[in-house]
Amino acid sequence: MSGRIHNEALRSKVMSAPDAAALVRNGWNIGFSGFTGAGYPKDFPEALAGRIDAAHHQGEEFKVNVLTGASTAPELDGALARTGGINFRAPYQSDPEMRSAINKGISYYSDIHLSHMGPQVSQGFLGKMDLAVIEVTAITEDGELIPSSSVGMNRTYLDYADKVILEVNEWQSEELRGMHDIYYPIGALPPNRVPLPILTPSDRIGQLTLKVDPEKIIAIIVTDSPDRNTPFKPLDHDSKAIAGHLLDFLSNEVKQGRMPKNLLPMQSGVGNIANAVLAGLLEGPFENMTSYTEVIQDGMVDLLDSGKMRVASATAFSLSPTAAERLNNNAKDYRDKIILRPQDVSNHPEAIRRMGVIACNGMIEADIYGNVNSTHVMGSRMQNGIGGSGDFTRNGYFSSFVTPSTAKGGAISCIVPMVNHVDHTEHDVSVIITEQGLADLRGLAPRQRAKLIIENCAHPSFKEPLREYVKLAEKVANGLHTPHDLESALSWHIRFLKTGTMVS
Amino acid sequence: MSGRIHNEALRSKVMSAPDAAALVRNGWNIGFSGFTGAGYPKDFPEALAGRIDAAHHQGEEFKVNVLTGASTAPELDGALARTGGINFRAPYQSDPEMRSAINKGISYYSDIHLSHMGPQVSQGFLGKMDLAVIEVTAITEDGELIPSSSVGMNRTYLDYADKVILEVNEWQSEELRGMHDIYYPIGALPPNRVPLPILTPSDRIGQLTLKVDPEKIIAIIVTDSPDRNTPFKPLDHDSKAIAGHLLDFLSNEVKQGRMPKNLLPMQSGVGNIANAVLAGLLEGPFENMTSYTEVIQDGMVDLLDSGKMRVASATAFSLSPTAAERLNNNAKDYRDKIILRPQDVSNHPEAIRRMGVIACNGMIEADIYGNVNSTHVMGSRMQNGIGGSGDFTRNGYFSSFVTPSTAKGGAISCIVPMVNHVDHTEHDVSVIITEQGLADLRGLAPRQRAKLIIENCAHPSFKEPLREYVKLAEKVANGLHTPHDLESALSWHIRFLKTGTMVS
């Protein structure tokens, strides 16, 4: 029995994960906590997977819809996807088993902007929520919940679900208490929505705890398991070069008077390259920085430790195992530097636009006209999802996208004639960066962008084929605004599918 | 000499349009007033075109950059485009001559979200502004400006341009005074931006006039010319059917408790179909409606006249000649029902998201997975531009797109396997409507959307080919999330370019 449950009455609801899983019915719409490998329930999903497997062995239909904050970990997405029992998944995932179920057509996946998820659930667009399963650090005497290493969609799921299961995870440091900022008015529906009173990343506007109607709690599970995130790849030449180009660009913006000396709040996306950019900032000339972002990666913690960054606002941690351990052991020291908010606050267009956040996200590929694909491989396969990249890209001061110029050992050019899927339109992309260089697309027309992107960003081995595409397209196109030869626009992807390489 | 210029000192700056045009230099970045055929300068652009033609006849280089609020009219875009002297154009246009210059590669065009235009100019991303040319209704005694039939980018251009030319247009009713709401803090740069204090479309938050530094005024031109907008097409069977589907959908949303009885503020895009939807609302069951939109079309004025709509907030009129005349003659009667704001307020993500605006916009085509193309014809040709459709689509309560199911007499299907350009991604599109029916895409995965869009929205003559595409794609695709056959995904467009029809 956990000493983390300070509310007497709720102690009686403690049970084993399998007993809790037995309460679930076929077809339920379940909202899970969890955001980029942080704060997801650790035991319940595997127990539910067992229940689904057992039903399937009996020949019974058993499927559930899995809604989360964002990606989770093998214990949640992996365990449930493996059963084939996920009917529907939203809004973001990055687990190999989950990805496979989506791409095999076993699970339906709706790839929703993270800032849209709260409103869509509250507005009733995703159906009735049957159950919320939420990891917490502790339960207070008066039955309020101390959130754990992510906040994500928890407020919304707790408010809208008919029933609630809590996982009290004793691995999470009790000193996370005080790090969260839960702003309840964000859940209002129009015409009752009010301005979001955040002016700067350090503004605290809400309360420290999550509220829950105790009547809805049907089970409490006690666990002691670490968040599980994959470690970042060590910095290599390419990622350092990309970070260098961005730093030079930022320095010049400051010099031109287009940005304050301490920059504007930084947003940094998921993935290795985004983490490398943060490492670059550690070496850079900027002091007194702030961050208004979605996830706190290793590089962000280093920036806070160094004193170069003053405060970071996010909705979740996304730390390597060693960084997670370090943070967990020193949570108290970070409480005045880190604020974790609900994802409909961390990713809110209103806040991002007002503060002029500098957006920096990874991508799969960009095309010569500045359209960006963050999600699809060769037209049909889902990689992860758009996550919050659209929230920050559309609303930021300006938006940048980073990728190595090639993938799969040089077989794939990440700069292509036409992207195979568009997540960020030409209207939204300000800057593209590869290890080769940087293309500043602000105020440029498509043909001007093409020149810059090819000459500055494409890998040398793909530059000439791209130039040839432009030449051909300008000859055959039905208009010279965005010249395309529709017959060969996707031919690089087709070639890759047929031959395993885009090189002809 | 105009009695509209109440400031003594400024009267001395009155001159002819050609004299004013003579002050312009090659290469200038010029910000013009004008938004969907309303409030653009009427005489200066033609005089400038004359000056450019003369320079070209002398063999001199003479080009300017033309920035506006949105589209203008033949007297501005047409006159200047015809000279070949527009080097760069942003952010929206719909004039045949301008379109032709863009598609012939004579003019560069950057198709920018209308809500991004203010920030991009203020942030210095579009370069130094040399000149603002702004139509006004009158100049007050203390030198402030009474705006005319559009506000658009005027505040920003007046603030940022080095020099200013005013056109005082006596055709504009003096009783427009009192209709405008100019909110100055919207121009603040981060970290000094503050919440936009609009809670409901009728909120007035600014002042009635535009400010200008009198030192910057280099010329004032007096004109007496009407705004020139093309009349709307009469309602036909298709547009009535589309309006009917949307009305049924809205009624059901109210019935399901997902929307208040008087709906939420409506946004209605440009074009004939959008206007038809407004006509549909006139017949519909909803009372006490409001609108938070970009342009006030004929149908919106009818709704205000009928009493079914209480108030409409926009940045410009977009009226047929008869409706413009009617409004101009009775401007006083509309002053408490219509508010014209700067476009960075009318289209602000913050306001749109907070109020839960219902977005409804026209489109060129949608694909089976819910991506929408608003701008490009067959891959390369620019039609008009994205305008404000992205501002409303991304941030609204939900977003809908309307189009007849076919174009060019049935030769083109407006539902295709893959759109030839993406302006609104699958993440942003809630509802697609043609005369055939409505597809409610909320909470659906791509394969589910495809079924609905094909069965509910495609024209009967294209249904079977679309079903066949899906069958083929599911067989050959490298993943079943968004099954595509990249070899034939764009084949319908290619066929049209080769044979003049998408029918095989």
Ligand SMILES: CC(C)(COP(=O)(O)OP(=O)(O)OC[C@H]1O[C@@H](n2cnc3c(N)ncnc32)[C@H](O)[C@@H]1OP(=O)(O)O)[C@@H](O)C(=O)NCCC(=O)NCCS
């Ligand atoms: C785009 C994204 C996948 C890149 O992540 P990353 O860790 O920097 O990228 P990697 O280089 O490790 O690439 C991931 C995979 O995509 C593959 N890939 C990269 N570019 C590719 C391309 N152009 N075509 C095909 N595959 C490509 C890589 O080979 C790798 O494949 P593997 O897993 O089989 O090894 C990641 O940033 C993402 O999911 N973005 C979308 C969500 C987002 O931006 N969130 C931020 C919100 S705040």
Ligand SMILES: CC(C)(COP(=O)(O)OP(=O)(O)OC[C@H]1O[C@@H](n2cnc3c(N)ncnc32)[C@H](O)[C@@H]1OP(=O)(O)O)[C@@H](O)C(=O)NCCC(=O)NCCS
């Ligand atoms: C998309 C848009 C052009 C439709 O406008 P509309 O007046 O309803 O449309 P029309 O049916 O008259 O079509 C306009 C032209 O496109 C052509 N067209 C329509 N669908 C087409 C398709 N799928 N493929 C090729 N051409 C197509 C029409 O034939 C017509 O051509 P024409 O001018 O040569 O006769 C218009 O809504 C627009 O510009 N939208 C983008 C901006 C926007 O949404 N603004 C709102 C902001 S609040």
